Amino acid sequence: MIKRKFWLIPALLVLSAVLNAGADVTWDYPLAANLVDGKGGYLVLTNKSCLLDSDFEPHDLVTLKLRATNRGFQLRNAAAASLEEMFEAAEQEAGLKLYVKSAYRSFQTQSSMYQNRVERYGKDDNVVAYPGSSDHQTGLGVDILNYDWTKREGMTKSFGETKEAQWMEQNAARFGFILRYMPDKQEITGIIYEPWHFRYVGSEVAGYIMDKRLSLEEFDVSLKKAIADYENRGGDFVALCRELNAPPEPVILSQEGEEGEPEVSLFYQKTP
Ligand SMILES: [Zn+2]
Numbered sequence: 553m554i555k556r557k558f559w560l561i562p563a564l565l566v567l568s569a570v571l572n573a574g575a576d577v578t579w580d581y582p583l584a585a586n587l588v589d590g591k592g593g594y595l596v597l598t599n600k601s602c603l604l605d606s607d608f609e610p611h612d613l614v615t616l617k618l619r620a621t622n623r624g625f626q627l628r629n630a631a632a633a634s635l636e637e638m639f640e641a642a643e644q645e646a647g648l649k650l651y652v653k654s655a656y657r658s659f660q661t662q663s664s665m666y667q668n669r670v671e672r673y674g675k676d677d678n679v680v681a682y683p684g685s686s687d688h689q690t691g692l693g694v695d696i697l698n699y700d701w702t703k704r705e706g707m708t709k710s711f712g713e714t715k716e717a718q719w720m721e722q723n724a725a726r727f728g729f730i731l732r733y734m735p736d737k738q739e740i741t742g743i744i745y746e747p748w749h750f751r752y753v754g755s756e757v758a759g760y761i762m763d764k765r766l767s768l769e770e771f772d773v774s775l776k777k778a779i780a781d782y783e784n785r786g787g788d789f790v791a792l793c794r795e796l797n798a799p800p801e802p803v804i805l806s807q808e809g810e811e812g813e814p815e816v817s818l819f820y821q822k823t824p
Contacts, residue, residue, distance in 0.1 A: 577782060579782055581782075582760060583756060584756075585789060585796055586792075586793045587757060588757065588775055589793040591793075594754050595771075597772045598689065598690060603684035604659070604685075605659075606683070609659075610656070610690065610691035613691055614626060614629050614632045617636065619652070620651055625654070625655035627691055627694060628690075628691040628752070631729075634729065635729070638724065638729065641727070642723070648716050653701075653702065653748065655695075657688035662689060678743065693750070693752075694729075694751075694752075695749050696716075696750060697711065698715075700714075707748055711748055727755065728752050728753060728754045729752050731749075733745055733746040736765075737767035737769075740770060753768070
């Protein structure tokens, strides 16, 4: 009788190996999986080889209540709230007044800006992003200047020498923003150095990117590689994120009173 059940042992071992597949695979990327799982769409990458659809439009745009060169600029909700904090901090901590020069731009707006530029200069000179490739279409990219620069015709890299640009570069990550187009990443991003253009990605990711001085393109490659490596080793990235995002275990409230007596005893009537 006992002998006949021996086959069960290897069968159970195989079953438990299958059920535990990936359980001992470690996620060894510097940022926790649930911080980079792309929820919220804050890590969306857009450039000339990674275009957004013409009908891509963020669903949670809000109008900014900030100093700006024009009325009605919009950003996605989380980016707008963080930008308000950043403007406040620039003023409180460093006495600097920042101005929004541009924020969300629809595909159609970007298209006409691009056409105008090409018609005016006879070619694409990489100053206005190709429709669908603009960081502004994500609703997470914003151009920020100081007062002096709002009066100028165009924007050039010398804005990077201003106190405002330097403060933003050093502090933006605290508020979830990165310097999207760094001077030494022009060949990777395909865009000139833009000391005025900041992009919301959330504060943990922003801290990492600014610390390592990465372009969003490099970050995207490293993240996709980390996910592929993890899955090749038997991990399940989606399951890992689900586990990390799961709400904490519910707390079972004790039925016991302070003295260890059942609460219900409070209702006992003393019998005379
Ligand atoms: Zn911009």
